Amino acid sequence: MKKIISSILMVAVMVFGLLSFSNNAMAEEKMTGSVAKIEMAKDGASATVVIKNDDKEVTVTVNDAETLDKFKDHKINEGDEIKLKYDVIDGKNVSKFFRKTAGC
Numbered sequence: 266m267k268k269i270i271s272s273i274l275m276v277a278v279m280v281f282g283l284l285s286f287s288n289n290a291m292a293e294e295k296m297t298g299s300v301a302k303i304e305m306a307k308d309g310a311s312a313t314v315v316i317k318n319d320d321k322e323v324t325v326t327v328n329d330a331e332t333l334d335k336f337k338d339h340k341i342n343e344g345d346e347i348k349l350k351y352d353v354i355d356g357k358n359v360s361k362f363f364r365k366t367a368g369c
Contacts, residue, residue, distance in 0.1 A: 294358070296323060296349045297366065303336055303343060312336055314360075316349055325351050327360045341365060 298318030305312045312327045327333060335341045341363075350362035 293361065294323075294351050294353070296321075296351075298323075298347065298349070300341065300343050300345050300347060303341075305333075305336060309333065309337070314363075316347065323349075323351075323358060325349065325358045325360050325363075327363055329360070329363075332360070332363045 296316060296318060298316040300314060301317045301322065302315040303312055304314075310328070310333075312333060314325050314327055316323050316325060327336075332341070341347065346366045348362065348364050348366055349360065351358045351360050353359075
């Protein structure tokens with residue numbers, strides 16, 4: 266009896282772990298497009314960026330210091346082609362990866 270209960274519990278834990286991993290992997294969105302608009306926050310700690318491609322337009326919040334420095338130094342400007350990965354957190358698109366396609 267103990268073996269059956271242990272086996273059922275082990276399978277349940279494995280299924281739960283697999284489903285948790287799948288939800289996290291599906292939450293990430295990827296996109297390649299051009300920068301339509303960059304709007305820096307007054308405190309400089311974040312920026313709101315609009316990315317356009319043929320299919321859609323996405324507004325993303327950028328929080329990482331490296332990308333914000335590239336905006337400030339004009340290494341990434343409006344019209345530049347970028348690759349983007351983002352997560353939807355509390356209804357906002359938050360950048361995880363933001364780079365020029367040609368490198369920067």
